[in-house]
Amino acid sequence: MNDYHSPETxxxxxxxxxxxxxxxxxxxxxxxxxxxxxxxxxAIVAALAEPPDLILLDILMPGINGYQVCEQLKADERTKEIPIVFLTALQEVCDKVKGFSLGAIDYITKPFQTQEVIARVEAQLANQRLKKQLEEQNRRLQQEIAFRTAAEKQLRLLERAIAASSNGIVITDAQLPDNPVVYVNSGFENLTGYTAEEVMGKNCRFLQGMELEQTGRGQLRQAITEKQECQTVLRNFRKDGTPFWQELTISPVYDPQGNLTNFIGVQQDITNRIAAEEALKKSEERWQLVIRSTGDGIFDWNIQTGEVFMSAELKQMQGFAEDELANTYEAWRNLLHPEDLDETLVALATHLKRQTPLYEVEYRLRCKDGSYKWILARGEAQWDQRGNPIRMVGSHKDISARKQAEQALQLSEAQQREKAKQLELALAELKRTQAKLIQSAKMSSLGEMIAGIAHEINNPTSFISGNLEFARQYFQDLIHLVELYQQAYPNPTPKIQDYTQKIDLDFLTQDWQKLTNSMQIGAKRISEIVRSLKIFSRQNESKLELLDIHESIDDTLLILEHRLKPTDKTKGIEVLKNYEQLPKVNCYASQLNQVFMNILANAIDALQTQTPPRVITISTYVTKQFKLQNLPNHSPAAVSASVALVSSLSLSQDSISQGYSYTDIMPNAQTQDNLGIQESSSSNLKEQQLHLKPPYQDTEFVVIQIADNGPGMSKELQQKIFDPFFTTKQVGSGTGLGLSISYQIIVENHNGQLSCISTPGQGTEFIIKIPV
Known part of the structure; x- marks a missing residue:
């Protein structure tokens, strides 16, 4: 057994x-x-519980034989890789083949030799160990391949990123003398104008040209010597000789053994930033002069860092010494009065979002002694190219004295508020009375003037009209005398002949008749205008009288005719009349003339800027209006019956043809169920209808509709047009009394109705209803 391995099972x-x-x-x-x-x-249970390294398996066993055990173990993922060696007395080739087909790796026949058993066991275990080693090596190899593939992919991405970067990227060889350039990206080429071939093998110092004493160069040399990172600013020159400022960052690169191999430099063009800093420096100098020359406190807030410069005047305004108030946004915020905090911060945030051109707000700021001063703060922010606020400069002005004066004024106003309310009521009534008086005086003066003018014009007009016939007869007599002379003296003297030709006697004779006819027509026209002026003025007519509405409207149009005619610049205004037969109306004639004049003049004014066609339409007709009368002695059921009666009338053909309308004057009427009264049967309802007097009043009205196709009015303007002194005309073009007085004349003096219907872009219509 190999001693390098732990005991195998x-x-x-x-x-x-x-x-x-x-x-x-x-x-x-x-x-x-x-x-x-x-x-x-x-065996199966033991192998599954704790898989061994090798199985010696007998074939001939009671129950499950060795073949079946081998087949089940090889079918299980947990045990299929365990080597199995059959140990049996079966020696037939078919038995061995069957064992190998089921997954066995060796075959030992009984009776066995111990040396053979040990040799085969060790051989199979050695093979198993070798197999596991190969599998582990293969796994590690696969991991290394995957890692290298990912690394190569990442490297390619980095190479693309470096090549695509707008910043210049330079790599130098730190192992060669003078750190020569071995790589530059396209950003470097765009920034400097040099190609990669032109800079390869050179030191980057050539970019500084003759400016070799820059501070940044010393910092750069020291960092390279000490093999450290460095960030510095250099003034370089492009290939075409133009200077530019760059911010250079270099970083050393080491190999796995710790040896310095390269320096990587990143160049960023900061020419615009340097120019902006120079301009800002000059602005700062001018600003310092402003600080010293004004008494207001000045602040300069760096929004990105939160640091705030506060001038000595600003701190002294609150009673702080220079070192007693921190130069931070939080220090200023902590001094804000709690009641002013939200409003102030909202105003500040609104300006920083560029929703207001300037930051301007009034608030209270706590002083060193705990008291508060009113401050008027003004400021303006600056934003970067992405729209983020970076800086805000402004001033503080002490307005405590002004605020104290305002508070005193508010106190005085509070003491007079009750009187002011009473005065408002009186003023409203006074304005109404004033409007009446002004218009009355105006119309009285206008009537006197018109009457006087009419009288003065009427006399010479009568003289002209009366003498025209005599002048025509005298001229005919003179012509007849000239003709007699021509017959008696057919050969006049040369002097007479010359004069005859000079005055063109034949033309004079013919044109005289046309001239006198024109004078006669003009005199008649003047007489008609004088008659209309007299009718319009109607001086000293304060009593009710019967008036022909059509005649009154036509007289008003006659007076306004000069405004209806076309001019060199504009076309005329067309007046369409839709007159139905009207009865004469018992009214104050001069007042109605004034109403017609006001409404028609307003219509003409509205059409002045309107493109053609410009039309005023005047319609008249008679209508009837039913109004329910008060029924104090009748039950709700009776009221319901009355309503039903009126409703039945409203559905009749006669009522429709006569233009009837119905008005319910019982406000907040409730149904019978709401009043807790049981409904009457239809028979009872009819009976009540028969015994009730008509609960309605049949009133006949003359309706005059004056409409124009002008620009129209909004709903907001329509709600104000009858208010005294309200006008939509330019200053000096109207008093704002015309429609207000007209409303009073129609509604209060004649118990009529005056209403207005207007749609922007479509025109305006005034509807006048006067009871007959």
Missing amino acids: ILIVDDSEENLHLLTKLLLEHKYEVRPALDGQS
């Missing part, structure tokens, strides 16, 4: 105790560990 299976004893003694003498078994079933 041999399972002996034989139904002969004598054979078991002999083999056990023999194998123990040769330092093997032996486990005996008298039958096949016990």
